[in-house]
Amino acid sequence: MSSLDTSLPQLAQKWGGEYRSIDLDGPVAYIDFGGPSDAVPFVLVHGLGGMALNYVLLAPYLREAGYRVYAVDLAGHGLTRAVERSSSVRNNAKLVRQFIEEVLGEPAVVAGNSMGGLIVSMLASTHPDAVRGVVLLNPAMPAPRRYPGRQLASLRSLITPAARGVVGKARKRPITPEAEIEHTMRLCFADWTIRDQEMFDAHVDMAKARRRFPEALAALGVAARTMFQETIAHRAVMDRYHRIKAPVLLIHGTHDRLVDIEAARWAKKGNPRWLYAEWDDTGHVPMMEHPERTAKTMLSWVESHGILAA
Template sequence: MSAAAEAPTGTYVELLGARVHWVELGGPAAAPEAICLFVHGLGGSGVNFEALAPLLTSRFRCLAPDLVGFGRTQAGTRRASVRDNTELLAAFIEQMVPAAMPLLLVGNSMGGLIAARYAEAHPDRLAGLVLLDPAVPPQRPVPGPGTLAAVGLYSVPALGTIIARARRRWRAPEASVWDTLRLCTTAPEQISPEVVARHVELAHDRIARPEQDPLYSEALRSTFGVLARRREADATYDDITAPVLLVHGTHDRLVAFSSALRMARRHPGWRFRPLSGRGHLAMLEAPGWLAQEIIEWWHTSRG
């Protein structure tokens, strides 16, 4: 996909004690319909959206920050919990998005949860919210054995840091990227080679960032902790007043499709679009289809 062949140039902004890395992914030279701001998930970064963004830039100015604990953001004094990264997202929006400009948030996985929390806290600021396989409470109150095992391993901060460090140090960057793509998608070989190469480049950079090990562990524990408080997590999504597009892969191994169905039934006013046969990363697995869905929903929701 030639649109992603040339890597966008990143820059930094100082926010709340962190040096936040973000990329300008393009947009109209004048008068975009909205600022489209992408919020990545656990283990992700703004790179995750480089296949999708070029398909939206005819209408939207697209921005992608790296949250604390991920990508090239330098944490400084910041922590990586869901609450802390929601605060960071709010600060980024306040500084980088003009108040008069409509804001479209697109969040994946943990980033979907963070975007939802922002939407709950700032109902008058948001023009629309796209949730891509968001972290939502499971259909059953008790999670499955895989989730319970992960919670157990990462529940002890020191142990979680050791696990994160081992993954970073003992797995080659290329192998680590393909491990993640095989887990999170159903057809990783169909993802744009240019975009995969950008993920590998970032994985090489990650080797030199040992300070991210405890932050990754903290972010994971925090996400599980928020979802474990089922009523509170449900209330976050229930309180969203902005138009919502919910997209979820039918073969998502990380957030069960049944959990998305539960959310869709709970919110009949949302637009729900299942992604048949795909996994956790719609923006990498079906960027063309997803861009069309976003644009159609956006214009419908704007009346």
Template sequence: MTEYIEVPGGRIAYDVTGEGPLVILAPGMGVVRATFRLLAPKLVEAGYRVATIDLRGHGESSVPFDSYSITDGGKDLAALIRHLGGGPAVVLGNSFSSGTAAWVAATEPSLVSGIVLEAPFARTVSMNPFMRQLAKVILSSPALWGMYYKNLLKGPKPADFPAYLKTLKANMKERGRLAAARTMGLDDKPEMEGVLPRVFQPALVVMGTKDPDFPDPKVEAELVAGELAGTTEIVMIEGSGHYPHQEFPAETAAAVLAFLGQVAPTPQGAA
């Protein structure tokens, strides 16, 4: 069931299921929280309270907001954790949201016990003019975004993927949502400068070996892990693209649950 939390400038949609230690699942830009439809139930079954969130301007969250930065997303995550009892929570961020997960861990350390960075865009980047123009074109049309998004999955697509993709494109057709995604997609993430070295909580970096968003996914995973100050593990999901939680949900869940067992064990797991 969709619930909402009020934040400065609008409201953020989320749902929460299960009982136990709190886990927040945050999707990437241009994606809705149903992206975690295969992963979330596995975490709930293992004894966790799981909240999935729609980024500002996405899904059922309101639009427009004045700003869609990493900092804004991090503040939204902090507000949700406080709203759900103050945590501490483990935050999993995919793609753009990996930066928000790291930001809230560094800035509000009492709220976060650990982070999972999946296919992370967690460092300051600088797109060359050609790639920036290409991104503008792709993020100018729900149909083009749908084609690009589909290409980001290099592993097996879920059986319900056609229906999910149809829903995703329909959401992007709503006024203001494509503009929100475009703003996030073109963000060079200057706020991430110096953030990763201030993350002292344990971290897990999950990366698909065939992620097309990175020239060398393993190298990117190692760069991110190398900047984090806390204990960090890397798990490469063989054959996966940018969304391991959709392409290989069992393997992704196994990696995440092993990490959760260390940083936020359930009562039965701790026994």
């Protein structure tokens, strides 16, 4: 893996994925999960504090259905450093667009979870030629007006363990990579006990590697701040949704502690042409909690719009 500060290119191999690198104004890491060279591509985009490894359970189902599948490490996340570039959501939307243009050379079905959902909605609303369809998996959205502070409090809870992992030793309050990932998954899963242990272990290995990146904490802060700025205004977000011309699938778990289910219902009400799936046994990360169901829902939806594998 040229130009990447890592010794962990094998992390996704169990799921048929290979870490690669491409220069998009600097090295960008991504997982190539394979699939027929002439097939329609999926590009999977993770959320705040996440990584391409978030999709290792979902990607094989899409590949086995005949699609090409890629998952990207956004700037400031995973193995994509944010040393000489910004980790803002706008810059990461640009990164995803460049990835589609330079790696794929054709429009893709783009799927995003949490902050990744915000990013793919920004991309689809401004560069419709880059997308065939949009999948929003518990996307970052404005907080319900009745309790605007609740999502912000949950956001702080999400990023605190990673922050402690970076600066904890200096403050004599260390947190282990295992504890960091466990906290995050407990917060994001409706039922922590259903986690896939090998996926968990891969995330821990990545957390260990990222502690070598001194810019990681600042990059996470930039991503969090700009995500909040882009989702604070209900009207602006709805206007963005209305500019999306591609088909949209929205999946949201009722047990999401980070993005309230009422936000998803608000988005669906304002966009009746979207397909909406609401799952009562799911938290913030359906692709990690229920990957087979997520894949089946996505595949049925793309096929209903004539977006066939090849």
